[in-house]
Structures are given as structure tokens and as C-alpha cells.
Amino acid sequence: MKYLHAMIRVHDLEATSKFFTEGLGLKETRRMESAAGKYTLVYFGAPENPEAEIELTYNWGSEEDYGSARNFGHLAFEVEDIYRICAHLQALGVTINRPPRDGHMAFVRTPDSISIELLQRGEPLPPQEPWASMANTGVW
Numbered sequence: 001m002k003y004l005h006a007m008i009r010v011h012d013l014e015a016t017s018k019f020f021t022e023g024l025g026l027k028e029t030r031r032m033e034s035a036a037g038k039y040t041l042v043y044f045g046a047p048e049n050p051e052a053e054i055e056l057t058y059n060w061g062s063e064e065d066y067g068s069a070r071n072f073g074h075l076a077f078e079v080e081d082i083y084r085i086c087a088h089l090q091a092l093g094v095t096i097n098r099p100p101r102d103g104h105m106a107f108v109r110t111p112d113s114i115s116i117e118l119l120q121r122g123e124p125l126p127p128q129e130p131w132a133s134m135a136n137t138g139v140w
């Protein structure tokens with residue numbers, strides 16, 4: 001058995017693609033459009049692990065309510081420096097819902113409300129401001 005991908009339905013393909021590429025540093029690996037099916041599929045992989053992908057599914061013109069995505073759970077990414085990636089995402093306008101107070105774990109959400117867990121590679125980093133005293137915001 002081989003893991004292939006996780007699929008997420010999105011309303012804003014451009015904003016969510018930007019979140020994964022510019023925000024998290026994933027690379028678009030392929031894109032498929034179906035005029036007959038009225039959808040676009042875009043796949044992203046991490047540079048170190050491109051074969052395990054995230055598939056964004058954009059259904060053209062869909063008004064369907066995908067909900068808050070709490071039933072999905074979350075996607076998790078191991079990162080080199082949790083403080084640096086959180087600062088980078090924050091600079092892009094992303095809310096840090098659960099700050100990395102412990103130097104180990106943080107949660108953010110994509111533009112389509114998909115919960116993303118960020119985990120520090122290796123040992124937790126020493127607590128650092130402004131993260132150590134930052135409160136949770138919203139849900140994740």
C-alpha cells in the first residue's frame with residue numbers, strides 16, 4: 001500500500017494555493033481541469049516528500065457550504081523552525097490560532113478554514129516571545 005494524497009474542497013483556489021506555496025513552501029506538482037466536470041484539481045507536495053500530496057478540489061461556481069472543516073481534523077507538517085514559519089505566515093496575514101508557546105506545536109487555518117498543525121522538527125525550541133505569551137485565537 002502507498003499513501004497518495006489528502007483532498008480538500010476549496011472555494012478560493014488562488015488564495016488557498018498561495019497559502020500552501022508562499023506560506024508553507026509546498027510546490028505545485030500538477031494541475032488538471034475538467035470542463036465537462038466543471039472542476040479543477042491542483043496537487044501540492046513538500047520539496048522533501050513530493051510524492052505525499054495535498055489535492056485541492058475547486059468545483060467551478062459551487063456555493064456548497066463546506067462547513068468549518070472541524071469534521072476533517074487537520075493536516076500536519078514538520079517544520080525546520082516553528083517560530084520562523086509562524087512569523088512568515090503572520091506577515092502574510094494568516095492568524096496564528098494556537099501559537100507555538102511551547103516551541104513545538106502551532107495551529108493555523110487555510111483561507112478555506114482547513115486546520116493545519118505545524119510541528120517543530122526534533123526537540124522543541126526554547127520558549128520565545130511574542131509566542132510564549134500569545135493567547136489562542138479562534139478555533140483550530
